[in-house]
Amino acid sequence: MKKTWFILVGGVLAGLIGYACIYLRATSAQRSMEHSSRPELAWLKTEYHLSDAQFAEVVRLHDAYRPKCAKLCGRIDAQNTKIQQLLAATNTVTPEIKEALAEAARLRAECETAMLQHFYEVSRVMPEEQGKRYLAWVQDETLMPGQMIPTKPAMKMEAH
């Protein structure tokens, strides 16, 4: 009976050890990314096979771009609030609403230009093929038609 128990428990233990070994080994890269100080940039490094020097340059560009991005974010919010107030105050398209919508469009163009400039700078730091892949992906995620409709950020924010 002792032998039977030994085999029964041994089999279960073998299964558990097998599970733990594979799981820990296969998720080690993701765990190290998650525990880094900037997980999203660590992902970029892994995904686009960046060297340490290339990664340092990408981080520098990212840090330089972030304040501009935050400023644009503030302007977008202010403009959206203004449009909402104007829309709530009337039921016709007033010259103020026209002007506010035109300003929102100008702001969007400004944002897209700043983003695109940043993406080009980052892609130039990467190995050529990876840079192309990065550009294709990031443009698809941010600049493709239909991507920058006003409802999308709000929907994403709700999800968080």
Add this chain to the structure above:
Amino acid sequence: MKENDPAAKDEALSKLLHTWKAEAQLPPRFQQAVWQRIERADAELKVSLWQTLRARIEAAFARPALAAAYVAVLLFAGLGTGYWCAEDRSAHVESELRSRYVQNVDPYQMPRQ
């Protein structure tokens, strides 16, 4: 002919049963004793099932090939499940980090407080 008629027989039997009265007294706590015997029988059946199962497992593991197969199956099940869970987790983490990067660079997708 009447004796061969089943309906007539049933009627006769029915009448006879109606006239019959049980005079014997049941022993004290008869019902309780019956239930106890039923419970004992159930318990014996359970024990014997467990013993049968145990004997079968012991007999199976007495054959080295079967014991090794059992361990191997559990080991591979563990490896397979571990791989599947790891793939799932990796995909989830990468998708999360991709979204975070995009939210970091796109003012329109940046999370607001």
